[in-house]
Amino acid sequence: MSMTSDPTFWMPSAAATQAEVVDLLYYFLYYVSVGSFVVIMSALMYFVYRYRAKSKGERAVSAGGHNTLLEIGWTLPPAIVSVFVFVVGAKGYIDMKSPPADSMEIGVTAYKWAWQFSYPNGHRDPNLHVPPNRPVRLVMSSDDVLHSFFVPSFRIKQDIVPGRYTEVWFHAVESGEFQIFCTEYCGTKHSEMLAKVTVHESDESYQKWLESQGDILDRLPPEQAGEQLVASNGCTACHSLNGTNGVGPSFKGAWGQERAFVDGNTALMDENYVRNSIINPAGQVVKGYAPVMPTFQGKLKDREIDAIIAYLKTLKE
Numbered sequence: 001m002s003m004t005s006d007p008t009f010w011m012p013s014a015a016a017t018q019a020e021v022v023d024l025l026y027y028f029l030y031y032v033s034v035g036s037f038v039v040i041m042s043a044l045m046y047f048v049y050r051y052r053a054k055s056k057g058e059r060a061v062s063a064g065g066h067n068t069l070l071e072i073g074w075t076l077p078p079a080i081v082s083v084f085v086f087v088v089g090a091k092g093y094i095d096m097k098s099p100p101a102d103s104m105e106i107g108v109t110a111y112k113w114a115w116q117f118s119y120p121n122g123h124r125d126p127n128l129h130v131p132p133n134r135p136v137r138l139v140m141s142s143d144d145v146l147h148s149f150f151v152p153s154f155r156i157k158q159d160i161v162p163g164r165y166t167e168v169w170f171h172a173v174e175s176g177e178f179q180i181f182c183t184e185y186c187g188t189k190h191s192e193m194l195a196k197v198t199v200h201e202s203d204e205s206y207q208k209w210l211e212s213q214g215d216i217l218d219r220l221p222p223e224q225a226g227e228q229l230v231a232s233n234g235c236t237a238c239h240s241l242n243g244t245n246g247v248g249p250s251f252k253g254a255w256g257q258e259r260a261f262v263d264g265n266t267a268l269m270d271e272n273y274v275r276n277s278i279i280n281p282a283g284q285v286v287k288g289y290a291p292v293m294p295t296f297q298g299k300l301k302d303r304e305i306d307a308i309i310a311y312l313k314t315l316k317e
């Protein structure tokens with residue numbers, strides 16, 4: 001079967017090698033089902049009409065015997081179909097579970113409710129970028145609950161389980177941007193746990209992207225680097241920048257204000273308070289909110305937290 005990249009009525013575009021076997025089996029089973037449906041329903045309609053209660057047609061005498069031809073007929077073809085589906089499916093499955101030895105490795109951390117991809121040079125990003133035409137192996141873990149990594153255009157899907165690593169691999173055959181979903185219900189904002197895979201046009205453009213990302217702290221003034229970090233670490237999924245409170249309190253106008261906590265204590269929003277909120281969010285839970293913020297310990301370096309603090313200061317008024 002040839003690989004087509006155009007989406008069909010049933011399937012999104014096929015942009016990775018695994019799509020071939022998945023689509024082959026899918027369409028095979030689909031057409032077998034449609035064919036059986038038509039044959040069985042036609043026979044049913046015909047018999048319903050032919051032997052309806054008021055018809056004058058003759059009635060067969062019930063016979064307890066058996067018809068060898070008929071029995072072979074309804075046993076052999078379904079058996080062949082099942083064995084074909086099993087063999088092709090098992091081969092495809094084994095292939096999906098066996099990343100090639102020369103795969104490039106990228107780390108994936110899933111957390112409520114965003115993704116973080118870690119590249120070989122230490123860069124971390126909320127989206128996945130890969131070079132074209134080479135196998136990529138994702139080593140995935142979760143910070144909190146079950147999540148699942150799903151790229152429909154690549155036909156790959158793998159659960160991510162807290163406390164252990166799972167892996168999935170793909171070999172993209174087409175450049176472009178493809179949607180990533182979380183496909184395991186993981187709480188309020190599960191449906192917004194989205195990211196994109198960008199398959200670059202060439203190795204050079206991938207390398208260029210990676211290098212340009214690595215050093216925002218060196219390239220940008222801290223407030224601007226902080227603004228990018230707040231967006232790229234998914235903080236804005238819970239903290240708005242316009243004064244509307246969401247899952248978490250808005251960042252706008254918060255700096256320097258007194259915060260009240262569920263345990264009755266209060267604190268000023270200063271450098272130490274912000275740092276603690278990022279490293280140990282459960283330590284001081286702001287009144288009126290649930291303790292759902294994930295910790296960013298180990299995900300944000302000290303210099304990055306400094307930049308975020310610098311940015312929050314600019315949102316004072």
Ligand SMILES: [Cu+2]
Pocket residue numbers: 110113146147148182183184185186190193
């Ligand atoms: Cu999720």
